[in-house]
Amino acid sequence: MKISSAEFIKSATRPGNYPPDEFPEIAFAGRSNVGKSSLINVLVNRKSLVRTSSTPGRTQLINFFKINDQFSLVDLPGYGYAKVPLAVKKAWGPMIRTYLEVRQSLHGVVFIFDIRRVPREEDIRMLDWLEEFGVPTIPVITKIDKINRSQREKHIRQIVAETGLPKDAFSLFSATTRDGCEDIWERIEAALDPVSMEGE
Numbered sequence: 001m002k003i004s005s006a007e008f009i010k011s012a013t014r015p016g017n018y019p020p021d022e023f024p025e026i027a028f029a030g031r032s033n034v035g036k037s038s039l040i041n042v043l044v045n046r047k048s049l050v051r052t053s054s055t056p057g058r059t060q061l062i063n064f065f066k067i068n069d070q071f072s073l074v075d076l077p078g079y080g081y082a083k084v085p086l087a088v089k090k091a092w093g094p095m096i097r098t099y100l101e102v103r104q105s106l107h108g109v110v111f112i113f114d115i116r117r118v119p120r121e122e123d124i125r126m127l128d129w130l131e132e133f134g135v136p137t138i139p140v141i142t143k144i145d146k147i148n149r150s151q152r153e154k155h156i157r158q159i160v161a162e163t164g165l166p167k168d169a170f171s172l173f174s175a176t177t178r179d180g181c182e183d184i185w186e187r188i189e190a191a192l193d194p195v196s197m198e199g200e
Contacts, residue, residue, distance in 0.1 A: 004068050008065055023071050025107060029110070076096050108136040111139050115142065115159070119159055137169075
């Protein structure tokens, strides 16, 4: 995927604030601090299209970005961080669930797992929602460079076991080495409407 333009559109919390659904969308979901912002920045080859933070839980809005004037990437709020206010923790679920349920232009969700973390209740709930609303899912395991090669398989097996997804459904990614970038783009392009991708 050649990226010719990438721009922030707007942030929103509810359907009335979403931008018009004129472009097919791919959303990104995952727990706080799984490397979601870094993944998006690497995919679009921009250092800071999406703000990264050393403090988890900062993304508390749905952020929309237009790519190549052809499709949108959507950064969903990170969840599961203990130190955000209780009201924020209660809000993320309905905010994300509503988006998944009502957004007609949604073509798929890149669902992100940190290779060092075993999936928890919130992750399984997200998978249930994706299945409930029939949203195509692109599971990605990030931060693979943080684990020795000899230990990676064990960590991947844990994630596969907890999610119940087949191992070959996962793409492996490192923001440091950019490993997995092409594989993820192939899956994103497959999920997008082929008509919108003509000429790519």
